Amino acid sequence: MKKNSLLTTSLLLGVISAVLAVAVFMVNSTTANIIAESEATKLNSYYESIFPDSEYEVIYDNKKDKDKSSNIISLATATKDGNVLGYLYLAYTTGYSSDVVSLIGINATDSKLVKVIVTKQTETPGLGTLATAPKFLDQFSDKSTDEELKAKDNITAITGATITSTAVVNSVNEALADFNTNYKK
Amino acid sequence: MKISDIFKDGIYRKNAILIMLLGMCPTLAVTTTLSNAIGMGISVIVILTLSNISISIMRKVIPAAVRIPAYIGIIAALVTIIEMLIHAYVPTLYVSLGIYLPLIVVNCIILERAESFASKNNILHSTIDGIAVGIGFTLAMLLIAFFRELLGTGAILGFTILPASTNMLIMILPPGAFLTLGIILGVMGHYSNKKKEELENE
Incomplete structure (x- = not known):
């Protein structure tokens, strides 16, 4: 050249x-x-799977508020026949190789977790992704909001995927803390 | 160059994983189950073919001195565009393959084929090379994943066939990937040495 x-x-x-x-x-x-x-x-279909046949209204959206200190992305209420059935928190925690976004459904009447779903993640396939599968997530159902959740203690972490497991637990705890201060009856 | 030679090179004579030892990151990380290996394999075949085609088309425009940054740019843009298109128009495919696409940007097999093949050959040969190397990659991934899934979880494609008592957790953790790959390479080395000795004795 x-x-x-x-x-x-x-x-x-x-x-x-x-x-x-x-x-x-x-x-x-x-x-x-x-x-x-x-x-x-x-x-919306995730909302539907936690509180079926309800009306959903987003009451808080972090995209507009841009609160960087909070890991809660959005909060929606599920209402049926005028009664608030529960709250749907969308929260994220950084896992092993990506942000793990979880949807956390809390029952408004008895203050218990209904269901946790991981909606978005790009963790290691076959390892981290196991902590986003129903077998792991089903452990959260029916836990009381008063309980401080901890991986390896009252939540069994996935072997080889402790970081992802902890990330999901942290998101749930953040949602529980917000629920307890603002909405608990 | 004969087309059958390109296929033989890509699939076994110069197999990207087992002979060239390229692309170790996905090889070690994504071979925990057969379905993961299939997902990654399909993604690599598609991306590798498309990147070979685009590099081959542009091979006369790219100045030799800056070819590597140009290739990296082209590959990264290609993968990003494909990811966005799949996400928008085929969401169901995105759910199953979406996690593999970001891993491909850093896969050195793609860059190696661009540098050593697509930049020197016409579009037809580059396309065939992309498919052949991709198939070779997928077959090697399947071989490793087969042993890891079977010994680690006692299942094949998710169907349990061995009792839980024989499961070796280490096989689905990172050390299992090194052990499996090492044993496969050792067995292959043993046979190729034997062949060499036979040829020398004749």
Whole structure:
């Protein structure tokens, strides 16, 4: 390669990078809305599986408030015939290789956990992902909100996936703490 | 170059995992179960083929001095775009393959094929090379995952066939990946040495 081609080489690399950036940007702007919509319907179907046949209303959205100190992403209420059945917390904790997002359903009348679902994660397949499967998550059902949950103590952690297990437990504890201070009867 | 040679090279003569020892990160991390190996294998076949095609198309435009950053940019953009498209239009596929896609960006097999094959060959050969190397990768992943899932959880594709008392937890933890890979490589080395000795004795 000739010496005076340094400029053309840099320019070409710049052009290639610019083309790639524009391509990613264009795909992102066309798919972002569709992805957001499908995420919303997915979240609704998760709501449905915790409190069936209810009406859901988001009463707190951290995206708008931008509270960085809180790991709670959003909070929704489930109402049926005018009565508040329960609260649905969406919270995240950083796990082993990704943010583990969990949906935590709490019964408003008896202050007990109804169900915990992990809605989003990219943990190690086959190891960390075991802590997001029903076998692990079913342990949370019917636990009282007064109980401080702890992995390896009253929650059996998944062997080889302690970090992911703890991440889910931390999210649940954060939701429980918020429920106890603000909504507990 | 003969097409059958590209296939033989990609699938066994220069198998990415078992001969070249490339792409160790997904090999060790994602071979805990057969279904994981299948998911990762399919993703690699698709991404590798597409990246080989795009690098081959652009091979005359990319200046030799900056080819590596250009390849990395192209591969990263490609994987990101595919991930977004799958997420938006095929959400069910995203649920099952979504976790493997980010792992592919850092898979050096893709970069190695771009550098040593796609940048020097035409589009048809590069496409075939992508498919062949991808199949070789998938077969090696399946081989390792078969032993790890069977010995670690006593199951094949999730169906339990061995009693729980024979499960060795270490096989699905990281050390199990090294043990399995090491034993497979050792057995392969033993046979190729034997072959060499036979040839020398003749």
